[in-house]
Amino acid sequence: MxxxxxxxxxxDVFGIFRKNPEQQAQDRAKIEASLTKTRxxxxxxxxxxxxxxxxxxxxxxxxxxxxxxxxxxxxxxxxLVERLQARVKKxxxxxxxxxxxxxxxxxxxxxxxxxxxxxxxxxLLTVVLIVGVNxxxxxxxxxxxxxxxxERGRKVVLAAGDTFRAAxxxxxxxxxxxxxxxxxxxxxxxDPGAVxxxxxxxxxxxxxxxxxxxxxxxxxxxxxxxxxxxxxxRSVCARQVHNAPHETLLVLDATTGQNAISQAxxxxxxxxxxxIILTKLDGTAKGGIVFAIEQELGLPVRFVGTGEKPDxxxxxxxxxxxxxxxx
Amino acid sequence: xFENLQTKLNAVFEKLASRGRLSEQDVELALRxxxxxxxxxxVNFKVVKDLVARVKERAVGAEVxxxxxxxxxxxxxxxxxxxxxxxxxxxxxxxxxxxxxxMLVGLQxxxxxxxxxxxxLNLRKSNRRALLVAADTYRPAAVxxxxxxxxxxxxPVHSEGTRVPPPEIVSHALRRAREGAxxxxxxxxxxxxxxxxxxMRELEQIKAIAKPREILLVADxxxxxxxxxxxxxxxxxxxxxxxxxxxxxGDARGxxxxxxxxxxxxxxxxxxxxxxxxxxxxxHPDRLATRILGMGDVLTLIEKAGDAIDRAEAEKMSRKxxxxxxxxxxxxxxxxxxxxxxxxxxxxxxxxxxxKMTKEIAPxxxxxxxxxxxxxxxxxxxxxxxxPRILNGSRKRRIARGSGVTVTDVNDLLNQFxxxxxxxxxxxxxxxxxxxxxxxxxxx
Numbered sequence: 212m213x214x215x216x217x218x219x220x221x222x223d224v225f226g227i228f229r230k231n232p233e234q235q236a237q238d239r240a241k242i243e244a245s246l247t248k249t250r251x252x253x254x255x256x257x258x259x260x261x262x263x264x265x266x267x268x269x270x271x272x273x274x275x276x277x278x279x280x281x282x283x284x285x286x287x288x289x290x291l292v293e294r295l296q297a298r299v300k301k302x303x304x305x306x307x308x309x310x311x312x313x314x315x316x317x318x319x320x321x322x323x324x325x326x327x328x329x330x331x332x333x334x335l336l337t338v339v340l341i342v343g344v345n346x347x348x349x350x351x352x353x354x355x356x357x358x359x360x361x362e363r364g365r366k367v368v369l370a371a372g373d374t375f376r377a378a379x380x381x382x383x384x385x386x387x388x389x390x391x392x393x394x395x396x397x398x399x400x401x402d403p404g405a406v407x408x409x410x411x412x413x414x415x416x417x418x419x420x421x422x423x424x425x426x427x428x429x430x431x432x433x434x435x436x437x438x439x440x441x442x443x444x445r446s447v448c449a450r451q452v453h454n455a456p457h458e459t460l461l462v463l464d465a466t467t468g469q470n471a472i473s474q475a476x477x478x479x480x481x482x483x484x485x486x487i488i489l490t491k492l493d494g495t496a497k498g499g500i501v502f503a504i505e506q507e508l509g510l511p512v513r514f515v516g517t518g519e520k521p522d523x524x525x526x527x528x529x530x531x532x533x534x535x536x537x538x
Numbered sequence: 539x540f541e542n543l544q545t546k547l548n549a550v551f552e553k554l555a556s557r558g559r560l561s562e563q564d565v566e567l568a569l570r571x572x573x574x575x576x577x578x579x580x581v582n583f584k585v586v587k588d589l590v591a592r593v594k595e596r597a598v599g600a601e602v603x604x605x606x607x608x609x610x611x612x613x614x615x616x617x618x619x620x621x622x623x624x625x626x627x628x629x630x631x632x633x634x635x636x637x638x639x640x641m642l643v644g645l646q647x648x649x650x651x652x653x654x655x656x657x658x659l660n661l662r663k664s665n666r667r668a669l670l671v672a673a674d675t676y677r678p679a680a681v682x683x684x685x686x687x688x689x690x691x692x693x694p695v696h697s698e699g700t701r702v703p704p705p706e707i708v709s710h711a712l713r714r715a716r717e718g719a720x721x722x723x724x725x726x727x728x729x730x731x732x733x734x735x736x737x738m739r740e741l742e743q744i745k746a747i748a749k750p751r752e753i754l755l756v757a758d759x760x761x762x763x764x765x766x767x768x769x770x771x772x773x774x775x776x777x778x779x780x781x782x783x784x785x786x787x788g789d790a791r792g793x794x795x796x797x798x799x800x801x802x803x804x805x806x807x808x809x810x811x812x813x814x815x816x817x818x819x820x821x822h823p824d825r826l827a828t829r830i831l832g833m834g835d836v837l838t839l840i841e842k843a844g845d846a847i848d849r850a851e852a853e854k855m856s857r858k859x860x861x862x863x864x865x866x867x868x869x870x871x872x873x874x875x876x877x878x879x880x881x882x883x884x885x886x887x888x889x890x891x892x893x894k895m896t897k898e899i900a901p902x903x904x905x906x907x908x909x910x911x912x913x914x915x916x917x918x919x920x921x922x923x924x925x926p927r928i929l930n931g932s933r934k935r936r937i938a939r940g941s942g943v944t945v946t947d948v949n950d951l952l953n954q955f956x957x958x959x960x961x962x963x964x965x966x967x968x969x970x971x972x973x974x975x976x977x978x979x980x981x982x
Contacts, residue, residue, distance in 0.1 A: 241940075243982060250640045279577055279583050279763070280582075280583045280763050281763070282580075282762040282763050282764070283579075284579060285574055285577050292688055295668070344760070344788070345647070345649065345813070346646070346647025346649055346758065346785075347647060348646070348647055348650060350678075351970040375813075376683070376813075377683045377684075377686035377687050378679040378680075378682035378684075378685075378686050379679075379683075381678070381679035381682045381683075382677070382678045382680075382682075382683070383874075384679075385678035386678055396854035399686075413917070431785060431787060431788040432788070432789075433788050433789045436785075464584070464647060464758070464759070464760075464764060465872055466645065466761050466764045466768070467758075467760050467761065467762055468580030468582050468760060468761060468762025468764075468765075468790070468793070468794065469578055469579070469762065469791070470580070470760040470788065470789065470790035470791070471760070471762075472790055473790075474760075481734035491645070491646065491647075491731075493731065494645070494732075494733065494764070495731075495732075495733060495764060495767050496762070497763075497764075500762065508827060519676070534809075
């Protein structure tokens with residue numbers, strides 16, 4: 212169901228029904244804080260750029276450069292600038308403030324505005340599969356996600372599906388303790404499919420859990436065998452639980468450049484990724500590649516990771532994101 | 539994926555009439571494509587600007603080598619500039635008194651812990667004993683991870699859990715290394731953002747205690763524009779001595795390497811090329827440069843072509859070709875020239891406009907078949923090569939025996955040759971397009 216537009220206009224940029232005002236304020240503060248550095252960086256210069264009084268040929272070139280520096284990618288940057296130029300001409304925009312609002316609107320329009328509620332639908336067991344390349348931040352994101360849903364009244368269990376990397380299971384267990392959720396694990400080197408099978412059974416029977424988040428080993432999307440293994444993990448979920456996994460989220464490091472498109476494409480093809488968790492946004496990286504991923508692959512960003520603490524996590528909101536960039 | 543830079547440049551130069559010398563206008567057009575290619579490869583924007591300016595300076599007015607097309611000439615200059623920026627590979631500095639202290643630094647998830655294990659294993663291969671030090675007390679189970687790696691490799695790990703401050707752990711580890719006469723100490727530090735003041739200060743403390751001769755920035759090959767800020771941030775605070783690029787086994791173009799080299803000036807020392815602990819490679823500037831350009835090994839082939847193809851001979855050949863006068867003897871000569879350059883499949887990629895055809899042709903025309911074709915033609919008399927029409931059943935049987943194939947194989951070759959002759963003649967009359975592309979190849 213589309214969110215009513217009115218909620219946007221009254222200043223509620225988050226527009227998420229189930230959040231209370233306090234949470235909204237907190238989430239907004241997190242995104243704002245994480246983007247402060249972004250703002251002070253290159254993209255902040257877009258703001259400065261708009262303070263210049265006249266639109267010249269240089270305005271467009273500089274704008275294009277700034278977008279590219281934010282990892283938006285050449286094609287998307289060019290497309291954005293072209294659209295903006297057309298709009299400026301059509302609407303006969305003269306004032307820089309209007310041009311700025313137009314660009315913001317164009318950027319927001321590239322990002323999905325669909326509400327993220329698939330995980331909130333009532334089910335006996337909701338299964339979330341987490342995938343990504345090595346070092347993107349899967350385990351940390353899982354802990355944050357677990358905490359997020361636990362605080363919303365869910366009984367969450369984690370499946371330690373990364374049986375390959377040294378001490379990955381221990382890492383997940385430590386996180387499980389910290390955020391107060393149980394971790395179902397086997398020995399290192401165990402078949403990830405078997406771990407997931409066990410975990411699902413445990414959720415359904417002894418644990419009476421209603422949400423299972425599955426950790427998987429990091430893998431480069433170009434590794435054929437490892438991607439096949441991931442497909443198997445997915446099919447175990449699908450066999451054991453109706454319509455599972457209900458979300459398959461790709462964890463993407465905001466520092467990643469153009470290769471992120473290839474990552475997203477490969478993971479989508481093999482395990483039908485449904486959304487993105489964008490991590491490490493607390494650095495100076497802008498994560499601009501998500502525009503291209505949304506455009507080319509239709510994958511929306513669902514959550515953002517903004518630090519190492521379990522609370523450094525928020526639902527992604529395109530308006531807040533773009534607003535933050537331009538503030 | 540981004541199209542091959544070579545193909546794009548060929549398209550640019552196709553429109554231009556000028557040959558021989560690169561005009562400023564030619565270069566401008568070409569450099570637009572170069573700029574895009576480098577940006578798509580994640581080379582930082584400012585670095586691209588500088589690089590393109592250097593290429594322009596060298597390219598304008600440059601004489602096009604007789605064996606190269608203008609596009610190839612521009613690519614060659616870009617390639618050389620990339621090589622220059624990437625610099626020479628460098629080894630670990632073992633010159634001082636042992637132990638050599640190596641400090642690994644970098645962002646979260648760049649691959650430091652795995653790299654620590656790989657380096658230790660690599661050192662053991664050259665009979666050096668390394669002590670691994672678990673100085674990441676922040677990330678959950680990071681200490682355990684290094685311990686597990688140490689156990690797998692049978693290499694000692696110094697760890698003191700997660701309660702002791704990392705500088706203290708390092709201090710203890712150094713004492714242990716000196717007492718145990720280790721050759722090297724590898725410090726696995728916690729991943730950190732270059733803008734995290736507290737964590738960067740900790741790194742400075744560790745540096746002050748350990749006095750490492752090697753401070754290596756471990757960076758993900760998939761890093762985007764941000765690479766310059768990361769490299770600069772770490773370099774300014776702790777003074778890097780080298781770079782290590784990880785996850786190079788993926789399909790990232792690795793332009794971040796160029797950015798990081800440009801802002802730090804320190805050499806790239808290793809590449810991580812897989813999850814296994816022996817997946818560590820020395821750095822080859824040439825391979826990385828061609829990869830960044832998205833060109834495979836074609837550049838090497840361009841240079842080989844320069845040595846192998848005689849331009850005057852190629853001109854004569856291409857004229858014969860389009861007139862349909864091309865005979866089996868010419869064909870053989872062509873084969874010899876091509877063979878001097880390397881595998882056919884790669885060679886075909888060089889031919890402008892042949893990209894798509896390559897994919898269709900390549901699987902059938904293997905190098906093995908190449909040798910067979912050569913054998914068949916070699917078994918013919920000169921007269922037969924010049925006019926294959928005289929080949930009757932008896933001659934064909936003789937040729938088949940002589941080259942160790944069947945008469946069917948001989949017939950197949952003759953059929954293919956006739957088809958090719960016809961095709962060339964048609965194309966010769968048909969103006970540009972494929973013919974243009976082929977002409978470019980033969981013209982060199």
